[in-house]
Amino acid sequence: MNLDYNDEQTMLRDQIQKFCESEYDFYKREKIVKSTDDFDPNVWNLFAEQGWLSMPFSEQSGGLGFGPIELSILFEEFGKALVIEPYLSTVVLSGTLLDKSTYSEKNQLIEKICSGEIHISLAYAEAENGYDYLSPNTNLDSKMILNGTKTLVLNGANSEKIIVTCIKDDILNLVILDAKASGVSMNSFSTVDGQSCSEISFENVKIDESNIISSGDDALNLLKETINLASLCICAEAVGCMESCYHKTLEYTKGREQFGQPISSFQVLQHRMVDMFIESELAKSLLIKAMLEVNNRSDEMYKHVSALKSYVGKSGKMSAKEAVQLHGGMGVSEELMIGHYLKKMISIDALFGNADYHLKTFSR
Amino acid sequence: MDINFSKEDIAFRDEVKNWLDNDYPKHVKEKTDKGITITKEDLIDFHKALSKKGWMGYNWPVEYGGTGWSASKLYIFNKELGLAGCPPILPFGVGMVGPVIYTFGNDEQKERFLPDILEFNTWWCQGYSEPGSGSDLASLKTKAVLRNDLDEDYYVVNGSKTWTTLAQNADWIFCLVRTDNSGIKQEGISFLLIDMKSPGIEVKPIITIDGDHEVNSVFFTDVKVPAKNLIGEEGKGWTYAKFLLAHERFGIAGVGASMRQLNRLKEIISKLENPDLQKKVNELEVALSAIEITELRLLSALQNGGHPGAESSILKIKGTEMQQALSELFVEVSGEYALMYPGPHGYENNDKPAGPDYAAEGLSGFLNLRKTSIYGGSNEIQKNILSKFVLGV
Numbered sequence: 001m002n003l004d005y006n007d008e009q010t011m012l013r014d015q016i017q018k019f020c021e022s023e024y025d026f027y028k029r030e031k032i033v034k035s036t037d038d039f040d041p042n043v044w045n046l047f048a049e050q051g052w053l054s055m056p057f058s059e060q061s062g063g064l065g066f067g068p069i070e071l072s073i074l075f076e077e078f079g080k081a082l083v084i085e086p087y088l089s090t091v092v093l094s095g096t097l098l099d100k101s102t103y104s105e106k107n108q109l110i111e112k113i114c115s116g117e118i119h120i121s122l123a124y125a126e127a128e129n130g131y132d133y134l135s136p137n138t139n140l141d142s143k144m145i146l147n148g149t150k151t152l153v154l155n156g157a158n159s160e161k162i163i164v165t166c167i168k169d170d171i172l173n174l175v176i177l178d179a180k181a182s183g184v185s186m187n188s189f190s191t192v193d194g195q196s197c198s199e200i201s202f203e204n205v206k207i208d209e210s211n212i213i214s215s216g217d218d219a220l221n222l223l224k225e226t227i228n229l230a231s232l233c234i235c236a237e238a239v240g241c242m243e244s245c246y247h248k249t250l251e252y253t254k255g256r257e258q259f260g261q262p263i264s265s266f267q268v269l270q271h272r273m274v275d276m277f278i279e280s281e282l283a284k285s286l287l288i289k290a291m292l293e294v295n296n297r298s299d300e301m302y303k304h305v306s307a308l309k310s311y312v313g314k315s316g317k318m319s320a321k322e323a324v325q326l327h328g329g330m331g332v333s334e335e336l337m338i339g340h341y342l343k344k345m346i347s348i349d350a351l352f353g354n355a356d357y358h359l360k361t362f363s364r
Numbered sequence: 365m366d367i368n369f370s371k372e373d374i375a376f377r378d379e380v381k382n383w384l385d386n387d388y389p390k391h392v393k394e395k396t397d398k399g400i401t402i403t404k405e406d407l408i409d410f411h412k413a414l415s416k417k418g419w420m421g422y423n424w425p426v427e428y429g430g431t432g433w434s435a436s437k438l439y440i441f442n443k444e445l446g447l448a449g450c451p452p453i454l455p456f457g458v459g460m461v462g463p464v465i466y467t468f469g470n471d472e473q474k475e476r477f478l479p480d481i482l483e484f485n486t487w488w489c490q491g492y493s494e495p496g497s498g499s500d501l502a503s504l505k506t507k508a509v510l511r512n513d514l515d516e517d518y519y520v521v522n523g524s525k526t527w528t529t530l531a532q533n534a535d536w537i538f539c540l541v542r543t544d545n546s547g548i549k550q551e552g553i554s555f556l557l558i559d560m561k562s563p564g565i566e567v568k569p570i571i572t573i574d575g576d577h578e579v580n581s582v583f584f585t586d587v588k589v590p591a592k593n594l595i596g597e598e599g600k601g602w603t604y605a606k607f608l609l610a611h612e613r614f615g616i617a618g619v620g621a622s623m624r625q626l627n628r629l630k631e632i633i634s635k636l637e638n639p640d641l642q643k644k645v646n647e648l649e650v651a652l653s654a655i656e657i658t659e660l661r662l663l664s665a666l667q668n669g670g671h672p673g674a675e676s677s678i679l680k681i682k683g684t685e686m687q688q689a690l691s692e693l694f695v696e697v698s699g700e701y702a703l704m705y706p707g708p709h710g711y712e713n714n715d716k717p718a719g720p721d722y723a724a725e726g727l728s729g730f731l732n733l734r735k736t737s738i739y740g741g742s743n744e745i746q747k748n749i750l751s752k753f754v755l756g757v
Binding site for chain 2: 001002003004005006069250253254262264265267270271273274275277278281282283285286288289292307310311356359360362363
């Protein structure tokens with residue numbers, strides 16, 4: 001038994017932390033959020049230079065062959081800095097799905113993802129299907145014509161290609177198409193935490209047979225595994241947020257004086273911060289368990305990600321709400337980072353199944 | 365990173381399970397399985413069986429007759445005994461006073477007391493809390509005055525201790541006593557071992573809200589205690605007391621015992637088709653898993669040469685909250701049958717009035733376990749400790 005990160009993993013964390021401190025401070029982030037693209041191409045290029053865009057891909061595909069442990073480290077640090085760049089969408093959701101598929105052109109696409117030249121989105125969600133991603137209404141008919149509407153497509157507006165989940169002959173298929181193909185229309189907006197996201201309609205879009213990435217059981221497993229990995233990543237992000245909520249609140253209460261003393265000297269606030277610390281540690285424990293299960297591709301990996309997601313959905317919001325409360329009026333002002341953690345937590349809970357949903361999944 | 369135990373540890377776990385299957389006294393197991401409170405004799409049989417296997421000194425170094433187990437073996441041992449529903453090993457001798465004696469006692473004291481602890485020949489109890497000194501333990505007032513008669517040095521002890529667990533069964537009590545009032549309160553405290561048969565000691569039961577007699581008041585009136593029963597130096601008792609408190613933190617989360625309760629609840633609730641209860645038990649299962657892995661993280665840090673610090677306070681707080689939440693859920697699943705309260709000893713035979721078996725123990729457990737967030741440094745005190753050592757405020 002050894003639950004400590006190894007030297008390489010610790011170095012990776014330091015590297016990401018330093019990068020976020022120097023290249024991604026809160027003011028920079030705010031500028032990106034307010035820009036029309038909701039991401040910064042220069043930052044994306046820096047990600048490519050650091051090798052981060054190649055992290056999870058197999059070495060055969062030109063990647064670094066890192067697994068869920070390293071991805072979790074990356075996302076924890078992203079959570080602390082509230083990074084909104086579309087890593088989840090392009091690298092995790094679309095990239096790892098392509099990498100594990102047998103799609104003929106996957107190597108060229110992954111190469112372009114690694115170099116930062118291309119964005120790809122995964123369109124997995126539909127308005128009427130809740131958190132059930134495995135039986136979409138979007139349909140691919142016998143003449144290979146695609147019809148349907150996808151919602152909450154992360155980074156859709158910036159993507160050159162879209163991977164779409166659809167049903168053909170009663171089985172699940174994953175198809176890839178150009179975002180600019182005829183019949184594709186997009187309505188884009190920003191999410192509460194500042195990401196770009198789109199509702200995309202497909203009206204009689206012609207699909208080439210060669211652009212079916214996967215179908216049947218393979219497609220089901222590929223999609224499930226990809227969503228599970230992405231869920232793990234955003235949970236790691238939540239754990240990073242929780243740690244920052246606690247640290248920033250502690251720092252603030254130590255500096256804020258009322259009644260002639262720092263408000264951190266009040267026991268009622270101390271105990272609430274202790275609770276935030278404890279919750280952050282417990283969430284970290286579940287993260288470690290889940291990422292090791294995913295790393296080992298164990299039968300229990302879905303169960304443990306669900307446990308983690310249900311836990312951070314609740315305790316993450318608790319931590320962020322407490323952080324806002326303990327910052328007093330400053331907590332609700334936009335110019336402070338602290339309120340933005342709360343928005344991130346709302347977003348994390350809503351993605352890929354919320355706390356209640358995963359609590360049920362966990363017990364199945 | 366690797367969350368799996370080593371081959372050696374897994375072999376050890378099998379050995380513990382094997383002992384539980386074959387050598388854990390059957391008459392004790394029968395009662396604990398049915399949720400019937402066990403007697404003093406049952407407890408002695410259980411401890412003697414452990415002693416026979418050589419496991420009584422589970423947390424002691426080999427040189428004093430202990431097992432010398434690694435942190436992971438200790439963890440496995442605690443967890444498996446909890447899962448099997450064993451009564452908690454009485455901590456007062458082997459967990460508390462034993463380590464104080466072998467660390468701070470003299471050779472004569474080691475020879476005199478340690479073997480009897482390992483063989484469970486003496487039943488120890490703990491004289492810390494006083495009516496006026498709970499969380500503020502250092503304010504204690506029980507007084508010990510050194511005298512000399514006919515070349516014999518002895519202390520005369522006057523005062524009282526309270527919440528003394530199972531003092532009615534105890535042969536000896538280790539006490540924090542005040543030997544000096546002149547300096548700051550922590551400096552005048554000494555650590556004294558007192559024979560419970562000494563004239564002038566009176567034990568009075570305190571009946572707790574579950575109806576049980578577990579704790580007591582102990583009164584000392586001019587009790588004569590040989591000076592050779594003083595541990596270490598006079599006035600250093602506070603240092604030994606803190607050492608003792610830090611020593612018995614491992615396993616404090618009670619993960620194994622809570623898992624046993626959780627598994628029973630899951631089984632009961634799976635038959636009730638009640639989504640509200642199902643949700644509650646699911647939440648507890650996730651939270652218990654978080655506690656378990658937090659304990660494993662602590663274990664891993666220990667094995668890599670780290671020192672457990674404030675983390676053990678997390679385990680105390682969350683572990684006891686978990687025990688309480690599980691017992692409360694037992695009451696909830698019992699529905700109206702929870703009202704039919706059988707008292708602390710459950711229904712000892714089959715002609716119980718009504719309701720499912722688990723209704724009999726739910727409420728007594730719920731009432732009894734209120735103590736867990738109060739004892740061992742209340743959970744609020746634990747949060748003060750975390751405020752100081754983690755928050756730095």
